[in-house]
Amino acid sequence: MERVDEIMIDVENLTKKFGDVTAVDEVTFHVNEGEVFGFLGPNGAGKTTTVRMLSCLISKTSGDARIAGYDISNTNDSLKIRKLIGLVPDNVGLYEELSAYKNLDFYGKLYECNKTQRKENIEHFLRMLGLWEKRDVAAGAFSKGMKQKIAIARALIHEPEILFLDEPTVNLDPESSKMVRDFIMELKKEKKTIFLNTHNLDEAQKICDKIGILNTKLMATGTPEELEGSVWGNKTVIQLEQVNDMILDELNKLSLKKIIFDNNKLTIDVVNPKKENPLIVAAIVRAGGQVQYVTELSPTLEDAYLKFVR
Amino acid sequence: MKLWKSWVIASKDFSVFRKKKSVIYSVILIPLLMSIFLPFIIGSSGVNGSGLSIAEFTSLLNSFSFFFVILAASLTTVIASYSLIGEKIEKSIEPLLATPTTDKEILLGKSFAAFLPPILSIYIGLGIFMVLIDKMTYNTLGYFYYPNWNIAIIIVLVAPLASILSVELGVILSSRVNDVRAAQQLGQLIIIPFFGIYILGEIGYISLGINSLLVISVLMLVIDVILFYISTLTFRREDILTKWK
Numbered sequence: 001m002e003r004v005d006e007i008m009i010d011v012e013n014l015t016k017k018f019g020d021v022t023a024v025d026e027v028t029f030h031v032n033e034g035e036v037f038g039f040l041g042p043n044g045a046g047k048t049t050t051v052r053m054l055s056c057l058i059s060k061t062s063g064d065a066r067i068a069g070y071d072i073s074n075t076n077d078s079l080k081i082r083k084l085i086g087l088v089p090d091n092v093g094l095y096e097e098l099s100a101y102k103n104l105d106f107y108g109k110l111y112e113c114n115k116t117q118r119k120e121n122i123e124h125f126l127r128m129l130g131l132w133e134k135r136d137v138a139a140g141a142f143s144k145g146m147k148q149k150i151a152i153a154r155a156l157i158h159e160p161e162i163l164f165l166d167e168p169t170v171n172l173d174p175e176s177s178k179m180v181r182d183f184i185m186e187l188k189k190e191k192k193t194i195f196l197n198t199h200n201l202d203e204a205q206k207i208c209d210k211i212g213i214l215n216t217k218l219m220a221t222g223t224p225e226e227l228e229g230s231v232w233g234n235k236t237v238i239q240l241e242q243v244n245d246m247i248l249d250e251l252n253k254l255s256l257k258k259i260i261f262d263n264n265k266l267t268i269d270v271v272n273p274k275k276e277n278p279l280i281v282a283a284i285v286r287a288g289g290q291v292q293y294v295t296e297l298s299p300t301l302e303d304a305y306l307k308f309v310r
Numbered sequence: 311m312k313l314w315k316s317w318v319i320a321s322k323d324f325s326v327f328r329k330k331k332s333v334i335y336s337v338i339l340i341p342l343l344m345s346i347f348l349p350f351i352i353g354s355s356g357v358n359g360s361g362l363s364i365a366e367f368t369s370l371l372n373s374f375s376f377f378f379v380i381l382a383a384s385l386t387t388v389i390a391s392y393s394l395i396g397e398k399i400e401k402s403i404e405p406l407l408a409t410p411t412t413d414k415e416i417l418l419g420k421s422f423a424a425f426l427p428p429i430l431s432i433y434i435g436l437g438i439f440m441v442l443i444d445k446m447t448y449n450t451l452g453y454f455y456y457p458n459w460n461i462a463i464i465i466v467l468v469a470p471l472a473s474i475l476s477v478e479l480g481v482i483l484s485s486r487v488n489d490v491r492a493a494q495q496l497g498q499l500i501i502i503p504f505f506g507i508y509i510l511g512e513i514g515y516i517s518l519g520i521n522s523l524l525v526i527s528v529l530m531l532v533i534d535v536i537l538f539y540i541s542t543l544t545f546r547r548e549d550i551l552t553k554w555k
Contacts, residue, residue, distance in 0.1 A: 091401035097329035
């Protein structure tokens with residue numbers, strides 16, 4: 001029997017207004033258990049506001065949202081939701097005077113972990129992050145990347161089912177960003193449900209199973225491949241020595257979707273490049289054409305992003 | 311409401327304060343210096359033989375003991391500023407608010423953190439002050455002036471209520487100010503009414519005896535209740551994240 005994934009984050013027409021300003025406008029999406037969902041959008045798109053609503057930090061204006069079945073607008077449920085989730089806000093917000101260990105221990109207590117659980121989890125995460133030897137060093141002495149990793153460990157100290165990450169690699173150097181990304185990939189392997197706010201397209205593509213593009217409204221959702229495909233289909237570019245009518249006639253016989261030629265270069269829309277490209281090249285050769293090179297033009301996530309946010 | 315959570319938050323703040331030398335110096339040194347400096351004035355000014363009547367002399371001692379109320383209000387502002395605005399500046403407030411703690415538990419924890427160190431320090435200072443005054447005035451008065459009802463009311467009612475007033479003011483100020491120093495400077499305005507009372511006592515306009523202290527306590531209790539209501543309205547998750555400057 002096929003396993004039906006449990007919906008961990010279920011959002012229906014969620015809206016947040018600050019006075020007359022609409023920060024999040026009727027957003028609908030859902031995230032399954034063990035899925036990594038990326039929220040892409042420009043600054044001010046409402047990504048942080050959405051995370052704050054889902055973390056029960058701010059109230060919604062209208063719509064519905066449930067976290068693991070609990071209603072975010074129900075006061076009794078909000079404490080249960082906060083126990084189920086871990087949040088890494090866009091600012092790490094560690095207590096710089098306290099050691100890495102004490103920072104994590106403090107949060108472990110507030111998340112109601114017992115002493116043994118706190119001790120085991122702190123050691124587990126600090127070892128996993130390569131910071132165990134520096135556990136007694138004040139957090140203020142760590143690099144930005146290390147602080148971000150401690151902030152992620154802080155959000156995981158109570159073993160939450162869902163992790164919200166708000167711009168976890170923003171302002172980090174490439175090495176630190178990679179460190180944090182690798183850690184998120186480790187968590188993905190552990191089948192944690194992760195909600196990632198980012199405007200790093202490369203990061204979203206590498207990490208996320210599903211992406212939502214937000215610009216106050218949710219412009220599109222889908223897998224990275226689906227979003228890329230929604231911009232345009234695949235294109236094949238063929239540079240010829242000379243384009244002539246015989247070649248075009250021969251290509252028209254293939255019932256291709258669209259052919260554009262410019263300066264002896266053909267740009268052809270294809271549905272299945274692996275199947276269609278050999279047929280196209282064969283047709284050109286049959287018509288006496290001389291192929292100089294063939295390249296495939298695929299839309300990127302950036303193309304999709306720009307299409308939806310512009 | 312889980313009180314232990316408030317205590318966890320307060321304990322964390324105590325650990326943070328321990329690393330801040332300026333806070334340590336303010337909270338420990340100032341009451342300690344006052345507890346020695348005020349008896350020193352009594353001793354060195356020769357009040358014992360100055361011709362002041364016993365009533366005038368005890369009135370002066372009462373006024374001096376009121377100094378510790380001013381200190382309770384003033385020092386609490388220092389801690390409250392660090393406790394709340396420090397959390398806001400270091401951006402640690404959001405992860406704290408994301409934990410399964412209620413607004414009231416956090417507010418109470420922050421209040422414990424701002425209230426307990428200064429009040430304990432004031433009590434220690436008052437203890438030293440009483441011992442030294444007793445030692446210096448025993449020959450003049452023929453009895454130990456302290457402990458008495460005056461100082462008991464200051465210890466049990468006036469100083470704690472003044473300190474609570476400062477905590478509440480600190481919460482309200484935290485929502486409007488983004489800088490620890492600015493909050494401390496604004497918070498220090500709280501000492502003006504207390505200083506006014508002290509001056510009135512000194513010039514003999516009012517007597518800082520038991521009745522006056524009880525009236526002051528009742529007034530402060532009323533103000534504390536009003537400010538508590540305002541501070542709980544101010545200290546709401548959503549407002550902290552979206553409206554606090």
